[in-house]
Amino acid sequence: MDAKLKFCLLLNSQNLNANHLARYALSGADYNELWQVSKNSLDIAEEIIGAKHLASIRALDKDAWCEYEEERAEKLGYRIVTIFDDNYPKSLHDLKDAPLVLYTRGNANLASEKKILAVVGTRKMSVEGKKIATMLGEMCAENDIILVSGGAAGVDGTAQSACLANGGEVFSVNGTGLDINFPAHHRELFSRIAEHGLVISEFPLGTPATKWRFPQRNRIISGLASRVIVVEAAIRSGSVITARLSMEQGREVWALPGSIFNENFVGTNKLIADGAHVFLSPTIFLESWGISSKKNALEKQYSSLTEEELLIYNFLSKNPDETLDNISANIMISSAKLLKSLTMLATRGVVTQSSPGRWSVK
């Protein structure tokens, strides 16, 4: 096995990163001195990475762990990319603690030239947040932007699903080994992402989901992208931490403004106050990125509505979340006729029940 590959795999197994590579390189030691015992190597390696990690590495090497890892990855169809490889994303070189190894699943190009947008947000999404995440996913798909996110429940999963559903490309940076699906109900999502993008992880195969790994992988999410959008975040949330990290990385951070009465938006509102860009509409956002937005889905739907349906649509655009009776009282259509129109509009995807018994435009 290539010495550099083995070196990276071993350091990565101990959750060590480019920092330690840099120091090792500066020391002038040979890569294979990491696992081969020689008089000098003991001191230098130990100094840089600590006795405990070194002992673990030596033990792993005794078991031929690297060879085994490579074999297993190949069997599962995963690729191993190290920091030395050509297709290692250049954008990640900005990170001091860049990952040494990226396991990938899927056929897309890791070092793609396309624009990459990171979408982060809370796991406990509100209805509003779900709408936004879906909209962002669609926006990316329609404008050939790669969407990268963490594959978690809530904003991540919703945005990724929406992007895939509209034919877009998605990267997912997971907080577990590639062979583990977390959360479990995203198993199918990850399969689809592998078909139309990449599932990425810095963690060795078999790594389970542990709390601290998720914030850690967030640096890769923002590292891969040039812009980061925070959809919905409470005041003390991982997304806010990721956002500030992104700003340090030099990425442009955008956040969506939200109602001051909703505690789920306190974090994002504060980000805006502290200098993040305000996301006012997809068109404005895209234009600032040099992309003229392609389709206006609204225009498409407007054209096929009857007069009555148009009345309903206009009313609901201005007044979301209304019950059947409220709508009926306001636009003077009988409840019975209104119910029929609403159900027809619902089956065409123009309106939907945004909360129990209440209707809004989709």
Next chain:
Amino acid sequence: MKRNILGITLRGVNAIAVEVEVEVGRGLFSINVVGLADTAVKEARERVRAALAQTGISLRGRISINLAPADTPKEGALLDLPIAVGIATAMDIFSVTNETIFIGELALDGRLRGTRGAVAAAIYAKEHNLEIFVPQGNAKEVSIIPGVKARAASTLQEIIDHFNGISTLPLIQPSCISDDYTECEVDFADIKGQTMAKRALEIAAAGHHNILMVGSPGSGKSMLAKALRGILPPLTNQELMEVVLIKSTVGMPLSLTRERPYRSVHHTASSVSICGGSSSLRPGEISLASRGVLFLDELPEFSRDVIETLRQPLEDGFITVSRASGTVQYPAHVLVVAACNPCPCGFAGDKEHHCTCSQSSIDKYRKKLSGPILDRIDLHLAVPRLSPEELMTVQNTNVEKSSTVRERVIRARKIQEERWKNFGFTTNSEIPERILQRNVNLRPEVRSFILDILKTVKLSGRGLSRVLKVARTIADLEGKKQIDVESLAEAVSFREGQGMSWMPN
């Protein structure tokens, strides 16, 4: 002579004939009952002896009573009368010339007491063209069975006199049941707004479709469920017999009205009490509610077992109860009204109240309503919680009363009865799969509409069948001969694909 005396024992809702054989021998006085008789039957000895003594017959000798067939368990106090008659005929007090059924419990003073199972016994008598003698207390329920030759007696003496020719007991006349309705607790006009919910209830009542109501606490689900009672159509004669049969089997007090049964079950009820069972194979709430409404409030709070046991009744209209003592089928043509919250705290999707549940607790809560159960519920309704302002401003001018809605329901029900009368069922909800395929004609634009729908709304084959049945009911309510796109769209809007999109994830 001895072979003409028949009693009845119950197996589920069916009556099994019991031949009562009596032999009087020499020896000290004793009575022995054999034939797998249960305790109540064995205790008949005392009651029979005392009752016969009241009529002046004192017993002597070794009396053996066999209840045939010997390997069928006999239960119930309704064997008192045939045993007494058996002994009397064995002692040549009178004779019974034809096969006759006797049922009734005896009091120590010779009076006849009403028992459960009289309707089942009467149905048996009618099917086998036999005469039956019942206690006066059971006369009312027996009177609804058309064509049965039944006589009612109040005391043992009356029976003896009848057979000795001294007096004749009159035949029970078939009774006519009125269509009178008692006022329902909640009238549709009492509920403010909620037009969508009322529409869903109207469809449910018309076609006997199951309905699940999802809404926050205070949205009005319980009130709506109570209001449903007021718009249900009256029982047909056939249905009335079914209902009375079950009530009589269980021993419930009967009132002969055409009001449909309405049973409300608390989620701490045991699976046996709801579905039936126990060693005597008693019918459960779901059978007591047959042809009527079973209200399950807080559906996810019910145990997993109970929810799963609902599968068969929701699909087939009957429930099979199996125990070591045997297997029995009970009717369960029930309109299930289930209510639940959108999430454990109850406020997911609410405008004012914020949901405080974690995603995993929401998932666990929703998992309880497994896919197969939700699939078998025809109508999924989300009930909004109206804010105080909305409640105040809702229009009260054209609000319909329950009686108006009930008339539409009755009209739609009549159409269904007419359409399906040669097929053996009465409502659209009961249409079996193969008949649905052949008899529900769809216009081509409706077919292509369905194909379009299936792209966006997740429907299984079973789900689609149910949507078609509901669409058929909606078309019936509007008096339309064929299902059109509008009816289908409305039916689809009451299924999960549209109804729960506000749930996060």
